[in-house]
Amino acid sequence: MKFTLLITGGLSAQAPRTALRFAQAAIDAGEGVGLVFFYGDGVQVARHAGKPRPGDLEITPAWSAFAAAQGVGLVACVAEAERQGLDEADLAPGFHIGGLGQWIEAGLECDRLLTFAA
Amino acid sequence: MRKTVLILARSQPHGSSRGPDLLDLALAAAAFDQRVCLVFLDDGVWQVRAEQNPGAIDACDFARGIGALIQMDGADILVERESMDERGLSFHMMRPVVRMVSRAQVPALIARADMVVAG
Numbered sequence: 001m002k003f004t005l006l007i008t009g010g011l012s013a014q015a016p017r018t019a020l021r022f023a024q025a026a027i028d029a030g031e032g033v034g035l036v037f038f039y040g041d042g043v044q045v046a047r048h049a050g051k052p053r054p055g056d057l058e059i060t061p062a063w064s065a066f067a068a069a070q071g072v073g074l075v076a077c078v079a080e081a082e083r084q085g086l087d088e089a090d091l092a093p094g095f096h097i098g099g100l101g102q103w104i105e106a107g108l109e110c111d112r113l114l115t116f117a118a
Numbered sequence: 119m120r121k122t123v124l125i126l127a128r129s130q131p132h133g134s135s136r137g138p139d140l141l142d143l144a145l146a147a148a149a150f151d152q153r154v155c156l157v158f159l160d161d162g163v164w165q166v167r168a169e170q171n172p173g174a175i176d177a178c179d180f181a182r183g184i185g186a187l188i189q190m191d192g193a194d195i196l197v198e199r200e201s202m203d204e205r206g207l208s209f210h211m212m213r214p215v216v217r218m219v220s221r222a223q224v225p226a227l228i229a230r231a232d233m234v235v236a237g
Contacts, residue, residue, distance in 0.1 A: 006235060008139065039139060039143075040135050040136070040139045040237075041135070079142070099146075100142065101146060101149075101150060103143075104123075104146055105150075107121070107123070107233045108119055108121055108150075108152075113233045113234070113235070115234075115235050115237070117237050
């Protein structure tokens with residue numbers, strides 16, 4: 001089964017953390033993750049310069065490492081990135097800026113679309 | 119390939135970006151020629167309350183975009199009856215582009231959809 005993930009929760013939300021655990025579990029179970037699309041507040045995760053609270057998982061580097069290890073695309077929504085003053089130079093490794101069209105296309109090609117919102 | 123994209127709008131219209139974000143998803147799916155079903159339920163019914171004045175709180179009237187969605191082939195825009203009842207709203211208070219659905223009908227909409235997004 002191939003999944004597309006939509007993450008709308010930001011840095012302080014549980015959503016990007018749960019999504020990463022799900023993505024890794026899916027890969028470990030022999031399933032596929034086609035695309036991870038960061039939308040709304042989720043775009044914050046794509047920025048490389050954050051410093052988390054001590055003891056918290058550094059979620060952005062964790063997603064970068066996952067993308068590098070598994071070859072999964074991480075896309076931050078271009079419209080939301082523009083609203084937040086984020087461009088390609090601000091992104092952590094493995095993240096790219098793209099439009100909702102990429103999310104739609106990934107959704108058409110996958111078996112299941114999952115949303116991590118909170 | 120045409121799929122059915124079901125979007126469940128459950129959040130109040132102002133104070134977060136969930137409303138406009140989900141509407142943008144709906145518009146993108148319709149622009150890519152997918153069948154879009156946008157359902158307003160729970161606090162989301164407030165998004166389609168007519169005669170709002172979001173400018174009074176410096177917010178945009180993003181719900182006007184629903185008019186653009188309705189012009190696109192295959193778009194269905196629904197508001198859940200029980201959510202309106204629970205909030206003292208009635209169908210005649212809603213924007214004219216929506217039609218009503220009962221809570222009991224929503225699971226079937228979810229089951230028939232290929233992609234489901236809620237927010």
